[in-house]
Amino acid sequence: MSKLVYSVSISLDGIVAGPDQSVANPLGVGGLLLHEWMRELAVWRKGAAQEGGLTNASTAVLERNKGKVGAIIMGRNMFGGGPGPWGDDPWNGWWGENPPWHLPVFVLTHYSRTRLDCEGGTSFEFVTDGIEAALKLARAAANAKDVLVSGGGTVAKQCLAAGLLDEIELHLVPVILGAGVRLFDDKAPAAARMEQVDVVEAPGVTHIRYRVRRLAAAAALLSYCRATNSMPTAS
Template identity: 55%
Template sequence: MSKLRLSITMSLDGYVAGPDQSEENPLGTGGMQLHEWFFPLKAFREMHGEDGGEVNASSGVVEERRENIGATIMGRNMFGPVRGPWPDESWRGWWGDDPPYHHPVFVLTHHARDPLEMTGGTTFHFVTDGIESALSQAKDAAQERDIWLAGGASVVNQYLAARLVDEIDISIAPVILGSGARLFAGLQRDTLKLRQIRAVDAPGVTHIKFQVG
């Protein structure tokens, strides 16, 4: 059975992006600090076609998160800064011609758009009929493999509230953002029964994985 696996980085005070997200500042004010543990890694540099980089306790976690993933689901703000109807087809994601997904990516939006085929195996599909439809399409695309729930907070919180997430792997960054997009906002008590599977103490970050029961 294909699982829906959330992996995301959160500040110690619960935010996955800072306020005032924009094209210049996709993660909002201060949001880049969340990912400082990731940038020095060999795994990150490889994604950008660069040599070198560190291998540390985070490397195994990054690898584990990618294993057996056949499709990705994300919110529209994670795909790009365009709001409202698409003015044209010119926005093609933050990631250049060869995005680091290499599989179908389902982008939740209120505004229809034709699928966008990139090089390297990534195709962006724009889903306008809700989170359950996106999950069902992602499952078909992933075949027996799992689906990565990538962000942002709004889409993730909707999937959590609907109890559709099977696994949560949170990277907690040593950062206080104070405002922005808050993960787990709006959930009712005990919506999720969590069982801690493991925690990894890595340079500048802690990765905690939960099974959702």
């Protein structure tokens, strides 16, 4: 069954993108710190047409989704747009003529734009009628493979709040950013409980995969606590 997966690097304080994101600084202030573990890997550098790099326990984590993902959903910021409409001569994003996705990408945006076909099999389709519409298109394009949500939180938070995500991959980086986009903010579904699927310890990062589910038991427990302002007695 096709899953909707969000994979993201996150700080100890739950930040997935630094503050003051802009075209000049798409990861936000300090956001680069979240991606150091990935940028030093040979497998990542190869995808970005850079030489050298390391192979470590993170390599297999980056590669394990290969072949399983059939389409990608991202926000306009991750594609490369700034605020406002695209203009007459729109920029084609951060990713160059041969973007590293090699898959159909669906960009969630307020501004319509003609589909963009790039070298290497990456296409960008611009979806203006919301996350559920983007997800429908992505699932169709993915051809029964998984759909990956990518980027710094805005789209993923919509998916999380709407109960659409099946799996979350956190790449937990030991830094406190102090400000920025918080993945699990007060709009995240309280009492949502995940199932821990697996953990990979790697240099400078811990990779944890969670299956998203909402246990009736957890919700019931919280309701109990809220109603009585007390805890059940330990059995």
